Amino acid sequence: MEFHIQNPNLQTAQNPPETSQNLPETSHSRPFHVVQKVKQNLIFKSKWAELNGAMGDLGTYIPIILAITLAKNLDLGTTLIFTGVYNFVTGAIYGVPMPVQPMKSIAAVAISNPSFGIPEVMAAGICTSGILFLLGVTGLMQLVYKLIPLSVVRGIQLAQGLSFSMTAVKYIRNVQKFSNSKSAGERHWLGLDGLLLALICACFIIIVNGSGDENENREIDFENDDPNWPQRRNKFRKFIFSLPSACIVFLLGVILAIIRGPKAVKGFKFGPSAIEIVKISKHSWKEGFVKGTIPQLPLSILNSVIAVCKLSTDLFPEKDVSATSVSITVGIMNLIGCWFGAMPCCHGAGGLAGQYKFGGRSGGCVALLGVAKLVLGLALGSSLVKILDQFPVGVLGVLLLFAGIELAMCSRDMNSKEESVVMLICTAVSLVGSSAALGFLCGIVVHLLIRTRRLGDGQSCSTVWFHRNP
Numbered sequence: 001m002e003f004h005i006q007n008p009n010l011q012t013a014q015n016p017p018e019t020s021q022n023l024p025e026t027s028h029s030r031p032f033h034v035v036q037k038v039k040q041n042l043i044f045k046s047k048w049a050e051l052n053g054a055m056g057d058l059g060t061y062i063p064i065i066l067a068i069t070l071a072k073n074l075d076l077g078t079t080l081i082f083t084g085v086y087n088f089v090t091g092a093i094y095g096v097p098m099p100v101q102p103m104k105s106i107a108a109v110a111i112s113n114p115s116f117g118i119p120e121v122m123a124a125g126i127c128t129s130g131i132l133f134l135l136g137v138t139g140l141m142q143l144v145y146k147l148i149p150l151s152v153v154r155g156i157q158l159a160q161g162l163s164f165s166m167t168a169v170k171y172i173r174n175v176q177k178f179s180n181s182k183s184a185g186e187r188h189w190l191g192l193d194g195l196l197l198a199l200i201c202a203c204f205i206i207i208v209n210g211s212g213d214e215n216e217n218r219e220i221d222f223e224n225d226d227p228n229w230p231q232r233r234n235k236f237r238k239f240i241f242s243l244p245s246a247c248i249v250f251l252l253g254v255i256l257a258i259i260r261g262p263k264a265v266k267g268f269k270f271g272p273s274a275i276e277i278v279k280i281s282k283h284s285w286k287e288g289f290v291k292g293t294i295p296q297l298p299l300s301i302l303n304s305v306i307a308v309c310k311l312s313t314d315l316f317p318e319k320d321v322s323a324t325s326v327s328i329t330v331g332i333m334n335l336i337g338c339w340f341g342a343m344p345c346c347h348g349a350g351g352l353a354g355q356y357k358f359g360g361r362s363g364g365c366v367a368l369l370g371v372a373k374l375v376l377g378l379a380l381g382s383s384l385v386k387i388l389d390q391f392p393v394g395v396l397g398v399l400l401l402f403a404g405i406e407l408a409m410c411s412r413d414m415n416s417k418e419e420s421v422v423m424l425i426c427t428a429v430s431l432v433g434s435s436a437a438l439g440f441l442c443g444i445v446v447h448l449l450i451r452t453r454r455l456g457d458g459q460s461c462s463t464v465w466f467h468r469n470p
Helices: 030-042 047-072 076-094 104-112 118-137 140-147 150-173 195-209 215-223 231-241 245-260 262-266 282-315 323-340 349-357 363-379 381-388 393-413 417-433 436-452 461-465
Strands: 174-177 182-186
Touching: 030 076, 030 363, 047 076, 047 104, 047 118, 047 150, 047 245, 047 349, 047 363, 047 381, 047 393, 076 323, 076 363, 076 381, 104 118, 104 282, 118 140, 118 282, 118 323, 140 282, 140 323, 150 174, 150 195, 150 282, 150 349, 150 393, 150 417, 150 436, 195 231, 195 245, 195 393, 245 262, 245 381, 245 393, 262 381, 282 323, 282 349, 282 393, 282 436, 349 393, 363 381, 417 436
Parallel strands: none
Antiparallel strands: 174 182
16 A cells, blocks of 8 residues: 655646635535525626616516506505515526516406406416426426427417517507506507607617627627728717617606606605405315416416526526426415415516517526515505506507517527428417417427328337427
């Protein structure tokens, strides 16, 4: 047996110095690594771009929350506080602009059904989230994620993006009454919520953001500019293209809302709403599950978990956003918040696409939005609904339009005709039937029928099914 004595003060290439990166993880170092990861997830890639990206989800969030608040007396202050916490925690965990959106099917049932009140809404949210939580902790959600073909997911994303875009055009063209979710005639050209204002905002966003090019590509374009161009013109272009367009448009909407409803500002009551536990009867549980959970569950699984994870992988391949973790976070959020009257929420591919479109690249984007919601909820509570009711709906429509287009653009990676057929059939059925679940089933059937033709070519069932699945 040989013993080798080594001077501990000498460092060689074969024995590099131990650092925090190559030290084995212990129970004492684990909290440090967690804190470091959270800090890294919340770091802004670009201050103006992240601020701008935080506005990308409001075109979906505000109309739904405002509609159910006006129709069912939802506690807006409590919802803002809880969704603000959700936003901040989600950004810290994932490090991507992961959105927090209201559960759309539950909101639609509540607005259209007079007997579906707040207890039923909360019961539906708790039941939906409980199922998602179980699917997450058992690992079944990750299995579903791996089994669903990419072409079917792209079909759901394309349908959701086009649905957002069509809703946005409706917001821009027609006057909306969110209390009953109906249009009230065509919008006038002029006015503080006129058609002309919406068109100007849309043109402004297109001029600043173009087709959504990365900021890095813009910088390259500036470096490759013709040296004969005047220096001032290059600086002016760089200034214009760096403007936070969505943030400017939203702030314009806030100013116009104050001008349109000055009495609403005078009626502000400072302080948070009183948070109380919602009492849910047996009848409310039954109604909530049958009318709310059953239609919401397929949408939550497909769009709030599967599609979000696929899109996160596309946009941020270096980040680990698993179907298991997303399903669990959606479950935990509502299993806590719904008992106190906060609107049932989930993640959504449309919100992620919208925030990415306008510059969101880190968890700091949604964390910033969460802090803003939390401050508003604690400072103004439910009195904020008065000013939101005066917000120009056409401006919200413009923000929603670009979020929908960005989500629909994800389908452009379908390179083969087979994948395109599956995707388009899934999209068409989802749009016409107004059901993501029905579109999903049709997409799966078409995918199976097309792939079955390959079984005779010597390929196994698993090879045929998992073709092009990530």
